[in-house]
Amino acid sequence: MSQILTQKTNQAAPKRILIFGGAGFLGANVVRHCLEQAPEATITVVDSLEPAMKSTTDSLKSVADRITFIKGDIRDAGLLKQVVPGADMIFNCAAQTSHPKSFEDPVFDTEVNCIGNLRLLTAIRDYNRDATVVYPSSSTVIGKAIGDVIDESHGEKPLDIYSTNKGVAEKYYRVFHKVYDIKTVVLRFANLYGPYGKNDPAFGFVNYFIGQANEGKPITIYGEGGQTRNVMFVDDATNIMWQAAFRPELIGEVYFAAHHDHHSVKEIAEAIVETFGHGRIEYVPWPDLRQRIEIEKVLISSARLHGLTGWRPKHSLREGLALTKQRIESEQRNG
Numbered sequence: 464m465s466q467i468l469t470q471k472t473n474q475a476a477p478k479r480i481l482i483f484g485g486a487g488f489l490g491a492n493v494v495r496h497c498l499e500q501a502p503e504a505t506i507t508v509v510d511s512l513e514p515a516m517k518s519t520t521d522s523l524k525s526v527a528d529r530i531t532f533i534k535g536d537i538r539d540a541g542l543l544k545q546v547v548p549g550a551d552m553i554f555n556c557a558a559q560t561s562h563p564k565s566f567e568d569p570v571f572d573t574e575v576n577c578i579g580n581l582r583l584l585t586a587i588r589d590y591n592r593d594a595t596v597v598y599p600s601s602s603t604v605i606g607k608a609i610g611d612v613i614d615e616s617h618g619e620k621p622l623d624i625y626s627t628n629k630g631v632a633e634k635y636y637r638v639f640h641k642v643y644d645i646k647t648v649v650l651r652f653a654n655l656y657g658p659y660g661k662n663d664p665a666f667g668f669v670n671y672f673i674g675q676a677n678e679g680k681p682i683t684i685y686g687e688g689g690q691t692r693n694v695m696f697v698d699d700a701t702n703i704m705w706q707a708a709f710r711p712e713l714i715g716e717v718y719f720a721a722h723h724d725h726h727s728v729k730e731i732a733e734a735i736v737e738t739f740g741h742g743r744i745e746y747v748p749w750p751d752l753r754q755r756i757e758i759e760k761v762l763i764s765s766a767r768l769h770g771l772t773g774w775r776p777k778h779s780l781r782e783g784l785a786l787t788k789q790r791i792e793s794e795q796r797n798g
């Protein structure tokens with residue numbers, strides 16, 4: 464059989480792809496990107512369907528017949544021993560992802576976001592050193608930004624348990640590369656949005672705003688909404704995650720993968736209300752916990768990643784929102 468080459472890199476397409484946390488927001492989009500890029504590949508999704516993360520298999524319903532889904536936990540060493548061998552590419556999107564919930568149960572956050580990653584890296588070391596593993600980290604590992612533009616040289620003073628543990632996990636990936644030659648790439652994302660996002664203020668704020676607008680409900684902004692954020696359409700994230708798995712020059716390091724455009728929270732909310740044609744904005748005082756962990760104005764530079772790969776996000780905020788609306792409506796139409 465002739466070798467299938469990927470469109471962008473001319474490298475051999477993977478035969479077996481393993482996606483942890485594939486029922487979550489980013490994971491469900493990664494699954495679709497993999498199906499598009501490597502339609503011949505065998506795709507296995509492992510997700511524990513954490514009730515606290517409101518995970519269900521609904522996000523995978525429209526692709527259920529094209530993947531193998533395993534309800535399982537990334538901390539389960541026995542399961543990893545079964546699924547890790549033979550995988551060419553591994554995307555680890557399994558995580559506890561709520562900043563507030565990481566305070567409610569910091570031990571759980573640590574178990575999933577630290578021990579989970581250690582279990583996975585150990586399994587790769589023991590059973591499959593040929594695999595490339597891509598890990599989405601978070602720009603919030605830096606804490607409050609110092610200086611006008613942030614890059615990878617910025618210090619790390621995270622403000623919550625989730626971000627602290629994401630920062631710790633990044634180091635595990637680096638160490639396993641340095642010591643065992645495991646092919647790891649860590650990409651730090653900031654405020655992704657798109658289809659399959661949660662309408663819950665405990666998770667990403669852009670997806671929460673989208674969910675509210677889609678249901679014609681009010682969007683609540685803390686304070687005046689003047690704080691700026693890098694926000695990025697999820698396709699731009701899945702695109703660089705995919706590319707990263709083929710780029711030897713990225714291996715072993717951590718990169719910011721953020722949009723070059725910045726918007727105030729107020730602008731983002733207004734763009735969402737306009738795009739969805741529903742919802743309204745309400746301003747409320749900052750809740751105490753949220754104010755204490757607020758990162759304020761953040762302008763992130765992905766120049767390093769751009770320099771190495773040429774990658775740049777393709778979608779403006781308006782374009783990303785229009786595509787999100789289209790896909791939400793299409794999923795709703797198809798039940």
Ligand SMILES: NC(=O)c1ccc[n+]([C@@H]2O[C@H](COP(=O)([O-])OP(=O)(O)OC[C@H]3O[C@@H](n4cnc5c(N)ncnc54)[C@H](O)[C@@H]3O)[C@@H](O)[C@H]2O)c1
Pocket residue numbers: 483484485486487488489490509510511512513516518535536537538555556557558559560575579599600601602629651652653654655656667
């Ligand atoms: N969404 C963003 O804006 C954003 C930004 C930066 C980084 N990230 C990172 O991307 C990854 C995915 O985030 P998301 O927004 O899709 O979150 P999500 O909460 O939608 O998805 C996480 C998924 O992991 C699953 N999961 C949790 N614990 C598990 C376990 N022990 N074993 C197996 N599966 C488990 C959950 O059931 C859920 O389906 C996370 O690592 C997150 O830190 C996301």
